[in-house]
Amino acid sequence: MxxxxxxxxxxxxxxxxxxxxxxxxxxxxxxxxxxxxxxxxxxxxxxxxxxxxxxxxxxxxxxxxxxxxxxxxxxxxxxxxxxxxxxxxxxxSSRDELITELVTDAYRSLADAFRTTASDGPDLAGLAHAMRRWALEYPQRYFLIYGTPVPGYHAPDAVTTIAGDIMATLLDACTAEATEATDATDADNTADVGETAFDTHLAHHRQWAGGHPAPAPVLRRALTFWTRLHGVLSLELAGHFTGMGFDPAQLFAAELDGLLGR
Amino acid sequence: MxxxxxxxxxxxxxxxxxxxxxxxxxxxxxxxxxxxxxxxxxxxxxxxxxxxxxxxxxxxxxxxxxxxxxxxxxxxxxxxxxxxxxxxxxxxSSRDELITELVTDAYRSLADAFRTTASDGPDLAGLAHAMRRWALEYPQRYFLIYGTPVPGYHAPDAVTTIAGDIMATLLDACTAEATEATDATDADNTADVGETAFDTHLAHHRQWAGGHPAPAPVLRRALTFWTRLHGVLSLELAGHFTGMGFDPAQLFAAELDGLLGR
DNA sequence: CAAGCTTGTTACAGCTTCTAACGAACGCGA
DNA sequence: TCGCGTTCGTTAGAAGCTGTAACAAGCTTG
Missing domain, CATH: 1.10.357.10 (Tetracycline Repressor, domain 2)
Known part of the structure; x- marks a missing residue:
């Protein structure tokens, strides 16, 4: 009425x-x-x-x-x-415009969750758990961001900006981890991580970092964090583990442990 | 006409x-x-x-x-x-039935690619490259399998069977790698990989292996392979790396290198 | 050959997105 | 306070979709 x-x-x-x-x-x-x-x-x-x-x-x-x-x-x-x-x-003005708004809001929601977590100190493990918590709470938003793309669709500037924010938060945490590690041990043994061929490639293709001063190995670490967590999370959310019996949370924890060096 | x-x-x-x-x-x-x-x-x-x-x-x-x-x-x-x-x-009989057929065919296509590769010897690196080659050739099929799930949808028995085949191929390759490793070094030092908490969890939840005799660490290795490769591949296919400048192939190679122990 | 099954057709119901034209309510400026 | 323009919601309707029903025509088998 x-x-x-x-x-x-x-x-x-x-x-x-x-x-x-x-x-x-x-x-x-x-x-x-x-x-x-x-x-x-x-x-x-x-x-x-x-x-x-x-x-x-x-x-x-x-x-x-x-x-x-x-x-x-x-x-x-x-x-x-x-x-x-x-x-x-x-x-x-159209169904597409509504969906675009929802996508943008989804990005904003993830960026907020990240920023909130990072405000309590830049901690990679905390970020990872925040990511999973957010994804489990809003699986629809996760798939709107990381799910099947529409072939013709091109994301508006707003979402690329927000995606940059998210990446910046992750890079901050990775940077903090790196400096912390060099503080704990002696100086100049950062090399024990091993400079990979991909690191040198990244050193020449780092405009996506948006002016972030992180060195190439830190960029690589952020990428690895992102792809590995997305790997377990997206398969879990899509239900590919459902019939398998094991606990996805434990797989996630195991992958995170590996990421943090056992 | x-x-x-x-x-x-x-x-x-x-x-x-x-x-x-x-x-x-x-x-x-x-x-x-x-x-x-x-x-x-x-x-x-x-x-x-x-x-x-x-x-x-x-x-x-x-x-x-x-x-x-x-x-x-x-x-x-x-x-x-x-x-x-x-x-x-x-x-x-309906649009859904057609899509279900396409999903099943997509699974079969991936299983074929895997089986063909594995027939030249069970080699994890080869499997990984076959996976990426297949995904880049048929991104639509990849997303039909691993993309955004439809909330109500439940996969038919045929696809769970084929998914089991795919997993079996992967488990075979992981098993071969493990025995090869123990042959290369001395016996009884399999423990240097480190028995994780998740391994013990897997030892109690292994019905998804479908009777495959692989021990828990091998199951874990297969899962890790799957999730990590999916992590890089799905983000690449969805275009999340497009604006970033670096070469996705090199990221994939780097992740695979890490998986194979540098 | 004849009967039946299969495949194609058109007509239609009911849903969708989206446009056009219209009337009514709001609220700002005079 | 009054009036007029803007905004909003309405109905009507075009064009598309999925899916059903009734019917015509051809293959195929007894």
Whole structure:
């Protein structure tokens, strides 16, 4: 009900508002409706618009969790919200735009989880566990980021920026680990890790580090961390271990142990 | 043209037949039409049916390569083949059944690539390179197997069987490597690999090995091989390295080097 | 040859995305 | 306070999809 004709009466008080404590997190916690604090000075109409957009995205996440991103239906979302299908196109110009927003939010969510963890000190093991915790809590978001790509699709600038943030956090932690290691032992024995051929290749192809001062072996370490954790995590989330009997958590822990040098 | 009304006249000579040399491979090479050798005694109708099914699958692979599995359209395939939409339902009872077939074929294709490689001797490095070669040649098949899962979907028995075959091949290679290592050095120093906590866990949860006699450390090695290679490969195929500048092949080689003990 | 099975056709229901035209409510400026 | 433009939600409809039903025509087997 509610929406009979035209804009719903009293739309400002019509929905429970939750002011986001963290100004960055664009992905609401389960069941909450969030309006960012920054555009508090915005016009009522803008606030209502942001509100509806957030509600649409929430229903979208619900649908994705239930049947995957490919089954996302704007029409179904509209019905759930008690309005007609075409009304949603006032808020998202197309289904693709909505999905792009969800992808961006997923990246932001992961970046937030990483940054939050790293704020308690740059610790690779903590980052790894944060990664797994986040992935298990939001598998849909994980697959939106790391799942099957759409052949024609090209990610917008926003996500490449956020992906850079995530990588920077990881590089910070790897750098901290490296300096810590050289502090613990004597100087100049960093070479005991072994300079590989790929390290020298990386030294010449490091623009992806975005100005991060980490030396090539540290870049390589970050890449290895990323690929190995993704290897176990993605297979676990996709259910490839389900029929196998062992505990994926223990496999993850074992892989992390290997990464941290036993 | 061709199809005007009813079954096309002279359908037996209507299409170029290629008799499969390998009786197992259900996935045809690019641009070929394959009919298995075994049901050569089948009725002409059956042969025609298999022929059309294969042609449908070929067009399906083309569509998947172009726009992803979610964009696969039976109607579009029918048009490409010059017949009406509902006609396809004589060959596949639903879109899901077609996709399931494609998934099964993808598994079979990977299993064939593995088996072929292993027939030249059980060599882990060779298996790894075969994996990457296959994945780069058929990224769509890789993502059909290891990509984003559909929440409700449960794989049919056929694919779990084939997945078991793949794992068996990998376990064979890992076993060969282990015995080779113990032959090279003296006896009873297998312990220098280090028995991890996860090894003992695996020793108690090994039914997934399907009766393979490999000891727990070998099981663990197979798992590690699988997850690490998948980690680099899936990120490469999904394009997560594209903007980064370095050569994915070298990252893969480096990871493989690490896996093989430098 | 004749009966039956198989395959193709068109028509249609019901879903989807998305556009177009319209009316009503909001809210800002005068 | 009043009015007018903007925004929003509506219905109608095009074009596409999956999948079903009814029917026509040809192969194939008794």
């Amino acid at each position: 509610g929406h009979v004709k035209g804009m719903p009466e009293g739309f400002l008080e019509g929905m429970p508002l939750v002011i986001a404590s963290n100004g960055r997190s664009a992905v609401p916690a389960r069941g909450e409706k969030v309006v960012s604090m920054a555009p508090n000075t915005a016009s009522p109409r803008d606030r209502y618009r942001a509100q509806v957009r957030a509600e649409i995205k929430e229903h979208a996440w619900g649908q994705i969790a239930g049947a995957g991103a490919s089954a996302l239906s704007l029409n179904a979302i509209a019905k759930q919200m008690g309005m007609s299908g075409p009304a949603l196109y006032r808020y998202f | 061709g199809h005007v009304k009813g079954m096309p006249e002279g359908f037996l000579e209507g299409m170029p037949l290629v008799i499969a040399s390998n009786g197992r491979s259900a996935v045809p090479a690019r641009g070929e039409k394959v009919v298995s050798m075994a049901p050569n005694t089948a009725s002409p109708r059956d042969r025609y049916r298999a022929q059309v099914r294969a042609e449908i699958k070929e067009h399906a692979w083309g569509q998947i390569a172009g726009a992803g599995a979610s964009a696969l359209s039976l109607n579009a395939i029918a048009k490409q083949m010059g017949m009406s939409g509902p006609a396809l339902y004589r060959y596949f």
